[in-house]
Amino acid sequence: MEFTVICEKFDGDLKAIKMLSVGIIEESTMAINLCHKFLKILKSKILQDGFENKMAEIKFFKSIKQIPLMPLIYYSEIRSFELQFPKGNVDCQIEHIKKKINKLNRFFLINLDFIQYINSGFKHFDEQYFTREFLEDYHITSSNFYFQDSDFATSRDMLLGKVDAYNKFIIYLQNRLIHKNVSEINIQSGSTTNPKLKWTSSKSALTELIYALHHSNVINNGNVEIKEIAISLQNSFNIDLPDFYKTYLEIKSRKKSKTKFLDELSINLISKMNKSEE
Incomplete structure (x- = not known):
């Protein structure tokens, strides 16, 4: 099975999960399981077939592996965030969201050089960052719950996944914050959103x-x-x-x-x- 076929199948399955009318925690759980499944498929394939050359290895860890890795990190962060989300007090909830956004901004600041390298389209460090040959020479950004394997990782493929996932996650948090502020205004004014509007068609x-x-x-x-x-x-x-x-x-x-x-x-x-x- 070629990488293209595997990735297309993954994209289709992930879209199907997003289409389901389930809560965000259940959606995240299903997406995480799907990501793990496809990462294992990719790992099995590269361990069996290997790579034709370094360029193929760089492409795999910099692009192909990121297809299931980024949503794995994104949904893992969402699931963890929502499970720990404070109940009840709106002020506490807003403060909780702001603290998480600040934490992500610190991550972006700490990894500014790498982010600029990626955003600028540079390639001069790709061999060190995205091949397994230099794995011991560079510190791996590890995690307790992300997919990580010494036979299936480079020094920066996980970091790249985090950068992309956190960019998406911070938008999720900003939307969450907007909704919380709107809810707070509605509560203070004693009103609800569009209470008189009711869909009367099918x-x-x-x-x-x-x-x-x-x-x-x-x-x-x-x-x-x-x-x-x-x-x-x-x-x-x-x-x-x-x-x-x-x-x-x-x-x-x-x-x-x-x-x-x-x-x-x-x-x-x-x-x-x-x-x-x-």
């Missing part, structure tokens, strides 16, 4: 809207998971979509219009515009 109609918004890249310039859009609209319109991915598959299998609701929106809007001009 769940499949809302699912069409969710996927249309996601694939049109009209929210956060496309830098948002479809599950985040789904959760936000569910909260806004006081409706539960227990399995919107399954509903999406049913929509895809329609023999007639696959975008029935979106078509109706367009027709109704155009009709209203035409009547107002009469």
